[in-house]
Amino acid sequence: MERIARLAVAFPTTVLMAVLAILLLGYISLQQLGVDLFPDLSNPRLFIEVAAGEEPPEEMERRYVTPMEAAAARGRGVERVVSIVQTGRAQVTVQYGWAADMDEAYLDLQKAMADFGQRNDESTITVSQQDPNAVPVIVAAFYHPDSDDPDALRQTAESIIRNELIRLPGVAAVELVGARQMEVEILADALTLDAFGLTVETVAGAVQRANRNLAGGSITEMGRRYVIRGVGEFESVAEIEDVIVGYSKPDASVETRTPSDPNSGEP
Structure with a gap:
């Protein structure tokens, strides 16, 4: 410090010019310094989306949300798990700490949710990560x-x-x-339903049971394992009309077309 003081006293003009040059350079650099208004962040949240037709909220919570929350809460670095449930849909939000490795957490959560997708063929389970940079x-x-x-x-x-x-x-x-998206409406006639001893719930249940893809296990042949899957989802309105919803006699079936009128159109 003493040498700097002596230099400033001996060469005041030189020291003053050097200080002014440093200040000017700093000012110019500050003006041209870029500001990252949208920094690269890794949002510590993962989302589990569940779609299961027209399941009531109580069933959605019992069959999906409660076990999913328990499975997600066991993950490393999980701080909070919240869920939103409505008819046929549910969303589970898994909150992690900022120090958590989100790539690893995403893979772990996918593995934990894979078992639910295999046990429930009628539902769709999606694990996603909201990236603030992915706009x-x-x-x-x-x-x-x-x-x-x-x-x-x-x-x-x-x-x-x-x-x-x-x-x-x-x-x-x-x-x-x-x-x-196009949808199919089944318009039931109350008098015809009553005549056959049927209800709207009976017709809806029969249609839902027929419109499913089911896993049938697997077989092993010549060292290869083949997964068996029964495909039964409807591909046309005519297939819906042929669904058996009840029996008027032991040997006389009642199809969907009898007490109702399926038709397609916009939602």
């Missing part, structure tokens, strides 16, 4: 001037355009929103 950079809309069928546009966007976009270099994900 859309391009939003595109399209239409066809010669077509007024929204379902055809949705199928084209989902099966063709989306698959082509996802192959482009640098594209992480492509999400389709705002598309209308």
Whole structure:
């Protein structure tokens, strides 16, 4: 410090110019310093989405949410587990600490949830991680001037355009929103139901049981293991009409078309 003081006294102009140069350089650097308004963060949350048709909230909580919360809470670094349940859908949010390795946590949670998907063929279970940096950079809309069928546009966007976009270099994900999907309504006649001794719940239950893909175990042949799966989901309205919902006599069945009228249309 004494040598610096002597130098400042001996060469005041030189020292003053050096200090001014340092201050000027610092000011210029400060003005050009970039500010990261959206830093690279790894959000310590994982989401479990469950879709199970028209299951009531009580059944969703009993069959899915409660065991999933217990399985997720056993994971390393888990601080909090919360859930939202509604008819046919549920979301379980797993909160981790900021020091947790989210890639490892994601794999562990996927393994823990894989067993639920195998035991419940009628449900869809998805594990996802919300990345704050994964925001859309391009939003595109399209239409066809010669077509007024929204379902055809949705199928084209989902099966063709989306698959082509996802192959482009640098594209992480492509999400389709705002598309209308076709659904089938079964309009039951109350008088006909009463005449056959049926109820709306009976018809709905028969249709739901018929519209399922079931696992049938596996077989091993010549050193290879083959998984057996029964495919029974409906592919047309005619298949719904042929579902047996009851019997008017021991040898006379009642199909869906008898007490009701299935028809397809927009939701």
